[in-house]
Amino acid sequence: MEAVFIVVGGGIAGVTCAETLAFFEPEKTIILLSESSLIKTVTNLLAITRTLTKFDIKEVQSSEFSLKHPNVKLIHDTLAEVNDKEKYIITKTNKIIKYEYLCLCTGAEPKLIPQSQDFEEILGIRDTDSIDTFIKKINNAKKIVIVGNGGIASELAYKIKNTEIHWVIKDRHISATFVDPGAAEFFLPSLNKDEIQKEPVSKRMRYQEEDFKKSGAALGPDWYTNLIIRGAGDINIPSTVKIHYETEISDVSRDKKSEHPMEITLSTGEKIKCDIIISATGVMAKKLFKTKSDLELTNLGEIQVNEHMETNIPYIYAAGDVCSANWSIAKHWFQMKLWTQARQMGSYAAKCMAGHLNKEEVLQDFCFEMFAHSTKLFGHKVILLGLFNGQKLGTNYEILIRMTKGHEYIKFVLENNKLQGAVLIGDTDLEEMAENLILNQIDLSPYGDDILNPDIDIEDYFD
Ligand SMILES: Cc1cc2nc3c(=O)[nH]c(=O)nc-3n(C[C@H](O)[C@H](O)[C@H](O)COP(=O)(O)OP(=O)(O)OC[C@H]3O[C@@H](n4cnc5c(N)ncnc54)[C@H](O)[C@@H]3O)c2cc1C
Numbered sequence: 001m002e003a004v005f006i007v008v009g010g011g012i013a014g015v016t017c018a019e020t021l022a023f024f025e026p027e028k029t030i031i032l033l034s035e036s037s038l039i040k041t042v043t044n045l046l047a048i049t050r051t052l053t054k055f056d057i058k059e060v061q062s063s064e065f066s067l068k069h070p071n072v073k074l075i076h077d078t079l080a081e082v083n084d085k086e087k088y089i090i091t092k093t094n095k096i097i098k099y100e101y102l103c104l105c106t107g108a109e110p111k112l113i114p115q116s117q118d119f120e121e122i123l124g125i126r127d128t129d130s131i132d133t134f135i136k137k138i139n140n141a142k143k144i145v146i147v148g149n150g151g152i153a154s155e156l157a158y159k160i161k162n163t164e165i166h167w168v169i170k171d172r173h174i175s176a177t178f179v180d181p182g183a184a185e186f187f188l189p190s191l192n193k194d195e196i197q198k199e200p201v202s203k204r205m206r207y208q209e210e211d212f213k214k215s216g217a218a219l220g221p222d223w224y225t226n227l228i229i230r231g232a233g234d235i236n237i238p239s240t241v242k243i244h245y246e247t248e249i250s251d252v253s254r255d256k257k258s259e260h261p262m263e264i265t266l267s268t269g270e271k272i273k274c275d276i277i278i279s280a281t282g283v284m285a286k287k288l289f290k291t292k293s294d295l296e297l298t299n300l301g302e303i304q305v306n307e308h309m310e311t312n313i314p315y316i317y318a319a320g321d322v323c324s325a326n327w328s329i330a331k332h333w334f335q336m337k338l339w340t341q342a343r344q345m346g347s348y349a350a351k352c353m354a355g356h357l358n359k360e361e362v363l364q365d366f367c368f369e370m371f372a373h374s375t376k377l378f379g380h381k382v383i384l385l386g387l388f389n390g391q392k393l394g395t396n397y398e399i400l401i402r403m404t405k406g407h408e409y410i411k412f413v414l415e416n417n418k419l420q421g422a423v424l425i426g427d428t429d430l431e432e433m434a435e436n437l438i439l440n441q442i443d444l445s446p447y448g449d450d451i452l453n454p455d456i457d458i459e460d461y462f463d
């Protein structure tokens with residue numbers, strides 16, 4: 001078997017890469033090697049600003065995907081080996097497929113706390129398989145521990161019902177991978193769920209893959225939208241979330257006879273009994289295949305790519321969570337393992353491969369000029385732009401904040417009176433202006449603190 005392009009991985013990076021190739025190279029053969037038969041694609045893509053997009057995620061069967069992209073052949077298999085000398089791959093079922101260009105989009109997997117090796121009660125969340133296991137276990141749990149302080153921990157602490165939750169974090173404030181202490185303070189009231197949630201008792205999964213191998217692609221944004229995550233506690237008693245700040249799990253033990261069989265010991269010495277432990281402690285690149293030549297990796301095992309998403313091995317590209325941007329990056333951009341970036345990288349890698357094939361120069365995509373992330377945390381709309389937490393700025397920056405409890409939290413990060421980043425929580429309607437100010441580096445000294453004065457329409461200044 002042979003193809004001009006082989007894309008490995010059925011996550012958003014791989015699927016977008018294959019779709020983009022299908023668009024630019026409709027006459028060429030493209031193979032998408034995917035472990036699962038459900039394909040997640042993006043629909044209703046809408047640009048909110050130059051760098052922010054809004055979209056829906058749609059799951060389609062492979063047959064539907066093939067109908068839409070007739071020159072993409074879907075193969076359900078696992079990449080086992082790449083012979084980059086003779087340019088072919090070998091799959092787990094011993095298929096040999098020749099390629100001209102190969103793009104590795106094999107994603108990542110949860111990086112669990114070390115004690116997970118000894119206890120099956122320590123769970124990670126990544127794909128539909130892992131969420132199935134989690135739902136089954138949590139349905140019987142009255143007391144749980146969540147460890148980690150990023151996106152997944154924040155979502156779970158907010159979303160889980162009818163359970164006593166102990167949230168163990170290393171930092172002084174919640175959701176530290178995304179926000180500063182001020183924004184964390186803004187979020188805290190949303191965690192105290194003093195009302196009983198009046199949601200339907202249905203436990204329908206958003207992602208139904210009953211007949212297929214489920215493991216694979218990361219769940220991605222809105223994964224819990226139609227998912228009721230309930231523990232075994234009294235339905236009439238709301239969840240409680242106790243946050244254990246500035247501490248880590250130093251030990252885990254099990255006593256099967258106890259009402260709550262697991263016990264964790266924190267670095268502070270405190271002991272907590274619980275039924276399950278969720279380790280939401282980040283991800284590590286998934287690279288379980290062999291290559292003839294050595295792929296250049298970071299010390300975290302991510303595949304290094306240059307400004308054209310090319311690895312060090314000729315004709316092999318990589319995109320999404322598995323890769324690390326190893327180019328001279330723009331001042332206001334940095335990599336985070338996010339859905340949007342995986343999609344952008346997949347699409348850009350496809351353009352680069354097509355450009356390489358046709359000997360055309362491809363300019364780097366504009367999306368790598370400025371970091372932009374739109375999400376929802378604790379029920380609030382959150383937009384993060386540029387160096388939103390003063391990343392890369394050392395101590396030489398100023399912060400302007402405007403906050404209305406329960407309504408909005410706006411933070412501008414300025415260096416030499418120029419906007420470097422922004423946190424916009426709530427319906428602020430400031431994303432377009434903030435984006436322009438960051439991209440154009442307009443001198444804001446004439447406006448002073450008025451830039452965040454709610455009585456002044458800042459946009460008038462720039463008309
Ligand atoms: C619970 C959860 C919620 C999230 N929420 C958000 C959010 O709200 N916003 C956001 O921006 N990001 C979010 N993310 C992160 C986002 O989902 C990921 O960054 C993104 O999906 C990564 O896409 P990817 O295609 O690079 O990798 P993956 O989705 O991991 O896909 C990799 C694919 O490669 C396949 N694969 C691996 N090895 C092989 C092999 N050897 N052969 C064949 N196939 C292979 C895997 O099966 C998988 O299908 C969330 C992640 C999780 C887990």
Ligand SMILES: NC(=O)C1=CN([C@@H]2O[C@H](COP(=O)(O)OP(=O)(O)OC[C@H]3O[C@@H](n4cnc5c(N)ncnc54)[C@H](OP(=O)(O)O)[C@@H]3O)[C@@H](O)[C@H]2O)C=CC1
Pocket residue numbers: 113114147148149150151152153155169170176177248249279280281282283336337338375376
């Ligand atoms: N709304 C969104 O945009 C969402 C995005 N995601 C993405 O999905 C991926 C997985 O999410 P998640 O697992 O939350 O990963 P994140 O990388 O977001 O967060 C991991 C957190 O765990 C902490 N941590 C790491 N190791 C330990 C340890 N041994 N003990 C205690 N804490 C530890 C990290 O702290 P430190 O950084 O100090 O090491 C960090 O606070 C990420 O790429 C994330 O960005 C997930 C859900 C929602």
